[in-house]
Amino acid sequence: MDKRIRRNEFCVIGLPRCDFVFSSSRTCFIGYGFSESALEMTILRTLLEKRGIEGIEAAGEIAPGQSAFCAKICSKIIQSQFCIILANNRVKDGVESPSANVNMEYGLVLGFNKYVIPFQRDSQRLPFNVAGLDTIKYSNETFARQAAEAIDVAIAATGQEVAPVLTPDQIVESFLLSQRLLVVPITSEGDRSLFQMGQPLGFTMLMTFDGMRYLYFGNFTALRTETILWRIRTLEDIVKERVASLPQRVKMGIIQPEAVALFEGFFNEMQILLLVTSDDEREKIKATLADKGTRWPVQVFSLNDINATLQNMA
Numbered sequence: 001m002d003k004r005i006r007r008n009e010f011c012v013i014g015l016p017r018c019d020f021v022f023s024s025s026r027t028c029f030i031g032y033g034f035s036e037s038a039l040e041m042t043i044l045r046t047l048l049e050k051r052g053i054e055g056i057e058a059a060g061e062i063a064p065g066q067s068a069f070c071a072k073i074c075s076k077i078i079q080s081q082f083c084i085i086l087a088n089n090r091v092k093d094g095v096e097s098p099s100a101n102v103n104m105e106y107g108l109v110l111g112f113n114k115y116v117i118p119f120q121r122d123s124q125r126l127p128f129n130v131a132g133l134d135t136i137k138y139s140n141e142t143f144a145r146q147a148a149e150a151i152d153v154a155i156a157a158t159g160q161e162v163a164p165v166l167t168p169d170q171i172v173e174s175f176l177l178s179q180r181l182l183v184v185p186i187t188s189e190g191d192r193s194l195f196q197m198g199q200p201l202g203f204t205m206l207m208t209f210d211g212m213r214y215l216y217f218g219n220f221t222a223l224r225t226e227t228i229l230w231r232i233r234t235l236e237d238i239v240k241e242r243v244a245s246l247p248q249r250v251k252m253g254i255i256q257p258e259a260v261a262l263f264e265g266f267f268n269e270m271q272i273l274l275l276v277t278s279d280d281e282r283e284k285i286k287a288t289l290a291d292k293g294t295r296w297p298v299q300v301f302s303l304n305d306i307n308a309t310l311q312n313m314a
Contacts, residue, residue: 031105
């Protein structure tokens, strides 16, 4: 199986590329008609949960202020480990009709070349456009067994037989500890001021074990390279203008004169640490920063760097 990181660079509805990473989460997208497959969904949720797979359903997603199609369907299909389609027809007054939403989701799954398990009740017929595709026909009595067998095959085929021991947040935290870094507890006014400068851009405050040096940390695995570079430059501008305003802040009584030296010392020693998705992205960012220069040292790590570091620790 191809293990290389693959991003979605071409939007199917013509929007700017989203850069979601294919098969990047231990999830299974399930396309189904909400009123046609209640029994099947109960069984599927249980089977997936027992195997450490999160079942993702468009109906269960909330995406305020976002494109519902992008946030609830397309991105979830891209990131899923594999997909399930319940191609059951709607029946009204004895007449069967395919679900338009399910067929649209099925088309996306096939277009993205995802591993898919299609099901349909054995009493129904598939639409002509997917009639030639292998589909598991089932009854209420056989569905649980057939679904369990198919899901086990899918998990084995998509290369994630064992659920990760650590969550992504725990993995990043372990990596930061290996670099002798801690997340700054925002308890003092000074720490809060430093944190708030980077917060709008997605940066977290870190400090060394001795508490004498601070860093801005950006976990930017979901962002494009150009967006990451823009955030670095913007953070530099924010800090630069904040330093320039220190004398005026002293005059206005916002900060005490003795605090100026502390802030200036922090700004002089500041560093930036970035986490990005791939090695190629890491090298591109490092090359761009080396070419254009930065106000502060910037360390860039990829997900492969984190894995290698934690493996060496083990």
